[in-house]
Amino acid sequence: MKWIVSLVLLSTLSWAAPALAAPQTEVINLNYSLAEQVLPALTPMLRDDERASAYGNQLIIRAEPARLAEIRELLQQLDRQPVKLLISVANSGDSVTHEQGYQVNGRISSGPVDIVVGQPGQGNQARVIRRQTRGADDSIRQISANEGYPVLIQSGQSVPLTSTTTDIYGRVVQQTEYRDVTQGFYATVRLNGDIATISLSANHDRLNRSDSRLIDVQQTDTVVTARLGEWVTVGGLDDSSAGQSSDIGRRISTRGQHQYSVRLMVERLE
Secondary structure, rough: OOHHEEEEEEHHHHHHHHHHHOOOEEEEEOOOHHHHHHHHHHHHHOOOOOOOEOOOEEEEEEEEEHHHHHHHHHHHHHOOOOOEEEEEEEEEEEEEEEEEEEEEEEEEEEEEEEEEOOOOOOEEEEEEEEEEEEEOOEEEEEEEEOOOOHHHHHHHHHHHEEEEEEOOOOOOEEEEEEEEEEEEEEEEEEOOOOOOEEEEEEEEEEOOOOOOOOOOOEEEEEEEEEEEOOEEEEEEEEEEEEEEEEEOOEEEEEEEEEEEEEEEEEEEEO
């Protein structure tokens, strides 16, 4: 009789144990994060027989009850309120151009020969050319952001650019297309204490001062580490140029210096 009771008890436990450990499906609401952002960190922690999928700010988990409790504890660490930040990007540009030389305008007659130099106008003239132009292009752009979320700030204009080509019949064809000339940046910040790691892509395009048909393009793509509240230089350009032109009655030399830098600062708003 005791043997029969023991057999019944063992049979009951064998049916109860699988029922208690059967996988269950649970929907877990996230408070601060999107499920798609949390899922890559959660997936490596799942066992072979466990499943997780994302839907908006909800995670759909299928696992045993004990494992569901462990996953909920893990999500409490992943689903934390992001730190609010202020990202500042400063572009500094300075250009100096020197031009010097001489130019003669006049007419010289010697017997049957008549030599014209430049544009005579009302008589022979000679002048010394000495010019210096200086330009500055400084700007600061700021945007508030949440830690770990990408942000974009951009401004500019769409300008018409006309190009001239020749078709197969030798006819001149002009074509106008619009090109965006923009300035701004795209950034993502992650924190480790007071140290920020920033993925930055910044551009500072503008029309050429000498020829509006040309666009000067400057772009910076980098990942940099900086302490909160401190400016850090993430890129720079120092370019110099020189040229010389001359013909009868004219000689001009030019020299230019162009400097450009990009600085970045991240501040905590809270």
